[in-house]
Amino acid sequence: MEYCTGREELIVEDDNYEDMTPHNAFELSIHNRKLFLTFFTVTQVPGIIAIILMLVWTIHYRGGFSWGETDPGHAFNWHPLLMTIGMIYLYGNGALIYRVLPPLNPEVKKKLKILHAITMGVVFVLMVVALQAAFDSHNYAKPTAIPNMYTLHSWVGLTAAILFAAQWLSGLLVFLFPVAGPSLRARLLPFHQYYGSAIFALVIASALLGLLEKALFLGIPSYKEKKGEQLMMNIMGMFIIFFSCGVTFMLSKFNKEKPM
Numbered sequence: 001m002e003y004c005t006g007r008e009e010l011i012v013e014d015d016n017y018e019d020m021t022p023h024n025a026f027e028l029s030i031h032n033r034k035l036f037l038t039f040f041t042v043t044q045v046p047g048i049i050a051i052i053l054m055l056v057w058t059i060h061y062r063g064g065f066s067w068g069e070t071d072p073g074h075a076f077n078w079h080p081l082l083m084t085i086g087m088i089y090l091y092g093n094g095a096l097i098y099r100v101l102p103p104l105n106p107e108v109k110k111k112l113k114i115l116h117a118i119t120m121g122v123v124f125v126l127m128v129v130a131l132q133a134a135f136d137s138h139n140y141a142k143p144t145a146i147p148n149m150y151t152l153h154s155w156v157g158l159t160a161a162i163l164f165a166a167q168w169l170s171g172l173l174v175f176l177f178p179v180a181g182p183s184l185r186a187r188l189l190p191f192h193q194y195y196g197s198a199i200f201a202l203v204i205a206s207a208l209l210g211l212l213e214k215a216l217f218l219g220i221p222s223y224k225e226k227k228g229e230q231l232m233m234n235i236m237g238m239f240i241i242f243f244s245c246g247v248t249f250m251l252s253k254f255n256k257e258k259p260m
């Protein structure tokens with residue numbers, strides 16, 4: 001984790017970007033563009049595979065999608081799919097925006113802030129729809145409703161969702177709208193950075209718990225044989241882990257300071 005001093009918010013970026021050559025090819029700096037972009041591209045692979053596997057699982061094994069009261073079983077399938085696309089893939093990439101496109105000057109920084117806030121806004125909308133799908137699938141279950149919020153997955157998941165909403169709102173107020181002055185902004189930045197990564201970790205934990213409990217609920221006979229649907233769900237979990245390791249590595253180990 002990079003425990004930043006928050007100076008980034010105060011520094012007026014200079015335009016001399018071309019001069020910022022890294023000291024060596026393996027320097028973990030976002031200004032070492034070749035290395036950083038290689039890491040970034042490689043990390044996309046498990047993220048995209050996880051989404052494809054989730055699509056194959058929900059459509060091929062779980063019978064596709066519906067919405068509303070009539071078919072709550074299939075309405076549920078939106079839940080894992082939209083969470084994987086939003087809370088995992090878009091969240092990870094949204095967090096990396098300032099590293100993928102380093103802010104060259106205050107104008108670029110302002111645009112990146114808007115892009116970062118919009119990406120997280122899209123994640124928020126997908127999260128709300130995904131949560132609605134999960135709650136509906138319980139409330140409309142036949143012949144009787146299934147209780148809500150009784151699993152560890154649902155507790156961890158809802159904690160992540162509430163913290164995410166708080167992070168988004170506080171991000172907007174502190175960094176985009178002039179509610180906080182520059183010094184308060186700089187003081188709050190390390191908290192924002194820390195919670196950005198911490199909530200991501202909670203999301204990943206929640207996704208893995210969700211996959212495991214669903215596999216157990218389904219009572220798939222081949223669970224102990226490591227094949228078919230069960231094997232695919234385990235592999236999906238592993239790709240989610242690989243993606244999150246890539247994202248947190250780039251967030252914590254690639255330096256944003258400009259080379260002297």
Ligand code: HEM
Nearest residue numbers: 080083134135138148149151153154157158207210211214
């Ligand atoms: C990654 C972000 C995720 C979050 C924030 C999240 C959050 C939640 C929440 C809050 C509930 C409670 C709904 C209720 O009580 O009616 C829930 C239910 C459920 N979720 Fe997730 N979920 C996530 C991903 C997943 C994934 C990837 C799966 C995989 C299949 C999954 C499977 C389930 C299942 C089976 C339920 C119903 C049983 C229960 O309440 O635990 N979730 N989820």
Ligand code: HEM
Nearest residue numbers: 008095098113117120164167168171172175176193196197
């Ligand atoms: C739930 C939503 C959000 C999450 C999860 C989130 C997450 C993050 C993370 C992980 C970082 C660290 C990035 C890095 O070290 O390169 C970050 C930085 C930042 N975020 Fe957010 N963020 C959210 C919403 C917002 C919003 C709405 C704004 C408003 C503009 C904002 C403004 C910033 C700024 C200014 C930085 C610092 C960039 C720098 O280091 O120069 N964030 N955010």
